[in-house]
Amino acid sequence: MKFLYCLSILSVVFACQPSETTETIDNPFVVELNELVDFANVTATDVEAYGTYTINQSAQAVEQIKAASTPTFANIFEAFDDISNSAATASNKTFLMYWTSPDSLIRATGLETYKRIDSLFRSVYSDKDLYNKMVSFKETDDYASLSPKKKLLVDDLIDGFELSGVGLNAEDLATYKKLNEEINDLTSEYATNMNTANEILVLNEVGAEGLPENFKKTYAIGEGRYEIPVINATNGPVMKNASREMTRKNYYVKFNNRAADSNLAILDELVQKRYELAQLMGYDTYADYNLVPKMAKNPTNVWDFVNGLVEASKGKAISDLKELDQARATYSNGADEALDSWDMSYYKNEILKNEYNVDPEEIRNYLPMDECLKGMFAVYQNLLNYEFKKVENGSVWHEEVEMYEVFEAGNLKGRFYLDLYPRPNKETWFYCVPLVSGKQKPKGYEVPEAMLLGNFTRPTETLPSLLSHNELSTLFHEFGHIMDQMAYTGEYSLQHDSKSDFTEAMSQIFENWIWDYETVSSFAKHYETGEVLPKETFDNMLKAKNVASGYSAIGSLRNCMYDLNLYNLYDPNNKIPTDDLWKKIDNELGIKDFYVEGTHKQASWIHINTHPVYYYGYLWSDVYAQDMFSVFEKNGLQDQATGVKYRKLILANGSQRDIVEAVEEFLGRPSNNEAYMKSLGL
Template sequence: MRLTLLLLATLVLGCTNSKNEKIVLQADNPFLVNLNEPIAYAKVNANHIKEYVNVTIHNSLLDIESIKSKDVHNFENTFKTYDRINNELDKVYCNTFLLNWVSADSLVRIEGTKGYQKIDSVITEIRADKDLFKTFKGYVDSDDGKLLQGNKKILANYIIEDFKQYGVNLNKADLKTYKTLIAQINKLSAQYSTNMNTAEEYLILNEEEIDGLPENFKDTYTLENGTYKIPVINATSLVKSNASSSQVRKAYATKIANIAAEQNLPILDSLVSKRHQLGVLMGYDSYAGYNLANKMAKTPEKVWDFIDGLLAESKIKALKDIEVLKTVRNTHLNTPNDDSAIDPWDYGYYFDQLLKTKYNLDYEKMREYLPMDACLEGMLTLYQELLGLKFKKVENPSVWHKDVTMYEVYEGEKLKGSFYLDLYPRPNKETWFYGVPLKWGSQTAKGYEVPVAMLLGNFTKATDKLPSLISFNELTTLFHEFGHIVDMMSYEGEFSLLANTKDDFAEAMSQIFENWIDDYDILSSFAKHYKTGEVFPKELFNKKIEAKNAGSGLLAQLSLRYCLYDMNLYDKFNPNNFLNTNQLWKDIDTKMGVMDYYIEGTHPQASWIHINTNPTYYYGYLWSEVYAQDMFTEFKKNGLRDTETGIRYRKIILANGAQRDIDEAVEAFLGRPTNNKAYIKSLGLE
């Protein structure tokens, strides 16, 4: 393996004269920065990315060889050195992946894709290096290694288990197969994302068909000939809940569920098949078994039990919710005896009608009280007060697009990290919402390297006539995704590999913050009418709270439907009875017995990012929510602006990463073992 890695370094550079010497980036390369100096993203071109990738790989592989060649091994020259090497490679991966998602330059996006794929291949080679693993294992089993304690012991065990999970114990033939599968999976996944993000679908409506949609929405998409050209993207999904015409709602729902279908359906089939092969190769019955081994759930059986339990808990309420929606529909259409099923494209519309008629609640009217600038300022103020942090906006930062802003995070005078906000949709940009890590915190020889992150959003954009007015759902998403940002900013451990928590707990630390906007004092501190400055009306807020659990059973079942699809793809795949990914939607609807969500002729699985980049992850949203609602009880007890509780939460939970068992940390924060009582109550199911 040593010869393989050295050869790889030579191939990456395309030369041999410097293969045994470290290389420095060209002086004009924006990625050449000092400790905690921001990257000048505005100056990055494709050649800079290519050089950054190749130089980092070359230097990292030389450092790997240095670990193995040491005559005497200790913690510093094995595990700590590896943590540093991994961190350097991870920074390149994160930045190239970022630019693939957000750059307006097609050459930068292409080179970004090549870059993160190349880094991924190198990391695969490193983790499969038997000589390196033997070095690590030899030190762990030595007398000195057996004395490791605390985070040093946790890091060593983490790396050993990580190498095992990445195939280091496979025989030569199986290891070759493993590497081939990983490369194929990464290529397919990248192509799936590219197809999804570059697809352009539009709905052309006339004046009659646009009825029911807000005036600001019409203004945004009107054409000179009096028609409306609506891009079918996440930011326009309100068509499904507001358009008066059922046919328009159906047309929109059909188009958004068919994005990139022609290209991505065969890709998904290949992904599922190859991931199954990978899981079996690694000694598991399915890919889910392999992928879940290092998560909190650990096994597919535990995930299935979790899903089945929530299905049973929420089904009775969901069936009642359906009957309520039928009544709303029948009243709306004056068909009192109609007991037919709700059409899937009408579900959102009649739920919206329920809110308007029973609760006198119009979510679109709420937008007028939720200008993005005010919401953003209010959110940042709250997070600072609650967590004992300070966010300082950076003037004229060097960023990848003019709409992007940058902030530095301080605790007192101490720099804790920095983050970017890229909030609005544009062509060729990733279409979903994410808190994206660009660099994890870690201790270096030159000082502490602080974390860097980005909030990627696709919120409602301003027009010539109106500022950005976001929906309440978008406000919830903003609070949620920024929770990921403060999570990343809060880490202060020595080792970058311990900065990240278990995947199925990660959402809890952001879901908890959604609760703050269900408090009137919090919401009214920033939610004010964009024209008049009128504070969000208390009466409107009370109606929203009254309606909080309207449809909660059905919403829970809908989330569980996605969990079932994800788990069926990756735990029930049978190579002898090839999975029909369209039929699976129908089978799940039949099994759940609540309503048929599937629209015939559509393929929502072709543009669902989770089953592409985060397989066997979706259950984690509900798994995390149980923890989030339980941890929130501590804030309800002590006060939603209580800084002492907020700092405790930051120090015990957010700063933890993988340094402490999650249940142990949660118990330390709550002063008791965790339970699901608060979650069940939040759904109105107690």
């Protein structure tokens, strides 16, 4: 991306581990409170049996709620939180198997089991009898006397039911369920096509000119011959360094055509079916429907936000393009006649190297993964007052996966897994994947679990995994999501997650620490010599931080506009081909024709597949992230008191309290966008 986010497999109203019951089965997934799953010995049969067990238990528990004679908070909402918790954990863990297992049968069974659980809970959320029980409780004096936190749980759950078709008549409800199942099948098919695309760029020595030597060694298949997989881990090194324009162009076209032969048609179906779903629910567009539970509330607010940022960054973007074009004229040796989309990263890199004395590939040598992990752990442990302990010989789904436990004052607070490197058939992006939500149970507190799924350059026999500074930012970002998961201590799993257009803020804030020399120099050491990253080099990096920042901002906004065009401006009677949408947006921006004929970025773009009407949330969140970071700038980036306050007020909040109120308490004032605009150099 680098736009990364914490993926919730079910919507926020489906939260997480089988509810406590006297019935049990012999299955590695069915464990006692806070026991570990024996992932290494999981079979496809185990996955299927776990799903069946969870579905049966959940269905029985729902019937028990509906049989309650007098609705109370305990027998309706607390009981439903138990069911939801159980189903979401099963959903998360079976989907994890689909995304990460090296066993093809387990992957297939994981996906199929996830779909079965999802189908059950779509039915549960449209159960009129269950909904009526909830509404009847809200009309009682007992509801009026609830704490604000519990009232929010009641209100959000009822809203979730209303957005899930509970008010539809029988015929429309059947259509609603059918559309959801079809959408689910299409998103899964799209993701599988994307993750199994096997594009390779074959180069000789001439074509590989400019590529870093360590990079070439990694992908050499003989003397002067290289086979480079077209994946996220290789995109930066090729596009920033390949001095041959044809190499950059060929890579760019391959990268932006992954799965296009199948996914373009799937995307067309997805957009149509999501539109039909919104219409069925009484909304003009899918964006209107999707935005109801988010901070932004409606498309008008999102468009106003996006258009405002376009106006604010347009001047800088135009200036950046002139600077990049000048770099092309200076450093291309006459080879390039025009500045094309596959040239942008390369000429930005030339500016960094020649005008700021910053060589990103040389900086990479100071950022071996193991040292970066240790340094990052130290930052988070100090700020949040946590302690991480590696679990040796933990049972994991692949030998490269590592597991850690999180402690506060000696008490277990959570667990996280690291699955950092690409491999065949594994999900290709970067995520924090929630597995278990925090929840109070009769036998004690169920601690959260999560997994950091990465696709960083894997180590070889002669080289460690070396990160670019941008990849270090990705690592800090995703681990921020992990800490968001670990920090939750609420009573109910349904309140574990924040608003989806705020959730990125809680990890974006931590990207700022990689721009602090005291922090970075504590672990940035040359993988061969042990030399610390020189202060002069880092100072040059700071000076160059906002090179092409306007162009980068417009690139993000262009993606936002594409997402919104798909899901807010879609007209079934006047369908615009998804390739033509890029041209339409470029014309509206009036900056440059960025679209490259014959490419189809939208065929391998995870957001518009599984997270529609989400992309604006990165920018929306970043406004809050930079504003909250200003408190650390004032109090000190290593100030633990501020870090713990942030953990307790923001990370641990979930949806237990209105997030705007929580942010204002942390800031000591209403939030504004001044720090965000400053961070862009605007």
